[in-house]
Amino acid sequence: QSALTQPASVSGSPGQSITISCTGTSSDVGSYNLVSWYQQHPGKAPKFLIYEDSKRPSGISNRFSASKSGNTASLTISGLQAEDEADYYCCSYVGSSTYVFGTGTKVTVL
């Protein structure tokens, strides 16, 4: 199973919105409504942001939203803040309790 494709980096100014794409295939992203997103600050463990393509768990800011179309999922961060500077990973369930992660995107707040 190949890693899902994400842009290596995305940047934006404070207050702006940015979108991170996550492209897979009909065997992973396109097969299940089970894409999740994670945020990881340097030296820290990943933090769960989004599940089932677009749902936010309790406690996650509504500045984070996500969607999916076909084999591509997307994460949007609106009202960009300095604390959003981190690495972001998508992850797709691919059946039989197996998973594939995205290549990761470094978000820089200018």
Place this chain on the structure above:
Amino acid sequence: EVQLLESGGGLVQPGGSLRLSCAASGFTFSSYAMNWVRQAPGKGLEWVSTISGSGDSTYYADSVKGRFAISRDNSKNTLYLQMNSLRAEDTAVYYCAKREEATVTMDYWGQGTLVTVSS
């Protein structure tokens, strides 16, 4: 509060073995599948293995199949990863992560333990 605490990482020579542990608290451990995910230095996340709540079912990434073994002791609320025939490319921070059953999402993660395979 859910807590996951990994231990057992360290420096090991190529071809050697190591066993990682993940002590869980704050939830009914036996009711949840658990995962190991790793991250090589400066690289992205890679799913390694999953074990069912009962321990009866296990799943592995092709990169570790036949070399790694996931297990759990529900009486001790502890998850394990036995790593054999280690290679330089297994060098990574290893995280344990709880799986939320309804969504099969990894909702809680430990802080990770570093495994370095080098001579």
